[in-house]
Amino acid sequence: MKTILCCILLCVFLFCPKDSCPWYPRLKKESYRDQAQPMALVGKHRNYLLGPDETLIELARRSGIGYLALLNANPNVDPWLPPAGTRVLLPYAFLLPQSVQKGITVNLAELRLYYLWEEGGQERIRAYPVGIGSEGWDTPEGDFTIAQHIENPSWTAPSTILAAEPGTATSIPAGPDNPLGEYWLGLSTPGYGIHGTNKPFGVGRRVSHGCLRLYPEDIRDLFPRAPKGTPVRIIYQPIKVGLQNGQLFAEIHPDQQQRISDPVAEVLRQVATLPWQGKIDMQALSKAIADRRGVPVAISQN
Template sequence: MTRNKALKLLPLLTLTLTLAWVCEALAWQPRNREESIITARLPAPLVGEPRPYIIGLEEDLINLAWRSGVGYGALVRANPDVDPWLPAPGTSVVLPLSAVLPAGAKPGVTINLAELRLYLIWQEGEDTLVRYYPIGIGREGRETPLGEFHVANRAKNPSWTPPPSVRAERPYLPGTVPPGPDNPLGDFWIGLNDRRIGIHGTNQPFGVGRQVSSGCIRMYPDHISDLFYRVQTGTHVDIIYQPIKLGQRDGTLYLEVHPDERATLGDPLAEVLRQKALVADGSRLDLDLVRFALAEKSGLPVPVSAR
């Protein structure tokens, strides 16, 4: 199966773009997503929809990622045939705005390092809602740690005191950086009980969707301002690593595959089959589609149900 044939299976990608729709796509600037979910269902639910976008004059993917509210790495992986720096005007790209909820995600914050995405889940009456945001995480040698945490403190317009590891690299930094455009924490700080890390904004939004921080979780300025007022001290935070996620919507199974940067999976196909074994609804996998998704590692949820 070719990539083009597989992409035809994705929702919205076979639409004929009229001039009016093209104008709408060029002006559309999505933010974080919000949907009602059922967290107890197996496999996990699929939320959101991918969206097509037509590249305009003098556009590139790094600026498009910021404007459209997706991570840079996710946008590049979803469009491997597009030059991220010099895409041809008129090129159609996919905005990766859909996701399979991580297995075991529960109310609170779940951060999946494998996909560089943060999920916020909460209850409103009988409804369970989710919002999800792209993030930047720690680079090699300064990896963001895994584990269970909680929100320990919150601050608006925080000051930044460079830790010893950063000061060793940049001894010219002042003792404390006050709030403002030079502060790498941005306008909001959500500290975890592990004092080494926190969730914060950034004055370098092009780092969202990449592994470039010293261990903290970076978010776009408008996203952190939204999250800041939705969490409180004590909110549960899970930091996990799930490069393969099997989800479902309307009876169709979807597989979302990300690069296994930490090399935790010995046999990716066995991991898919393990997750499928938890599903007792009689659905079946098309193993050709599964193998194709595992090879592509596009980060896009693709349908893998057997017909």
């Protein structure tokens, strides 16, 4: 009986059917980075059966996944009126970007933030969905550091926002109406930072004025892990490849900025950097490129 009860509690903890679920991988054993295969697949997907009147935007919030990531992973599911009992893939598995580093790495193309740290001589990974800059308010790319570390920040509207959006409040004190949420991690480039939000349904979407928005429980977890001086790398990599148990995987995200003219050539370029020798299933690769679901797909021939 105790064993059954523990299993039930573990399932509630992992799948968070009613309460919001923070960062992932949830299981510690799934969070280790294989240093022998630095571009390895991390984490495991989960399946979820939708209940009556559930929507994908609500499920994204509860499962701790960004809305667009959940939408792309389930292209055949109506996001607003899905039938009860519909099986939904929760995309908790991912391939690491090529230039992931210790500290914080943000991949704008997949709307995901990675935190990499060392524990007991092994590297661990934690991933968080992020909201990024909308068109015309692009989040800057490059290497930065955490320069500000503020709990319960107040918000002062930048002049650029006041000019573009007349009527915006010039300042908002700390509290439930503050768009920065409970925590602010300011970057070394003034005006940009990683923060919480009072509008969590915007996480995992391109809706900000250039900052990086996290779910409230995610920034609460990241804040003490990222003191001043923590390195932050912001990149744009819509195509990733990696290995698991000798099998080759590709993770293809929509190329919002249309930077990659030949996706097949980009996959082959990345594969050439891996310690892998085998044959690529070109049909599987072509389908992954066409679908752009943002989930790891096996592309090696058996």
